[in-house]
Amino acid sequence: MKLNTLYIIFKSTVVVIIVIILVFLQISCLSKSENKKIKENKDLYDTLLLYNFKETRKSDINFSKLSEYFGLKCKKIDILNTPC
Secondary structure, three states: OHHHHHHHHHHHHHHHHHHHHHHHHHHHHHHHHHHHHHHHOOOOOOEEEEEOHHHOOHHHHHHHHHHHHOOOOEEEEEOOOOOO
């Protein structure tokens, strides 16, 4: 009876250790892939502002300033100087 109980405790301990190892391996793989994605996409912007340089409106300036205030990277593109 005692031997059977010890066997069950040992078996459950081994299973818990294996699960913990697998979780840590999965976490390390995810963090490496996330770091790789961040390095690959480091030049992406959060917001995009298409504007006409000749007719710049207050709303264009406000959008740019608000996005920068909230910590977003704003890409400004003048539609008159962009090739089709």
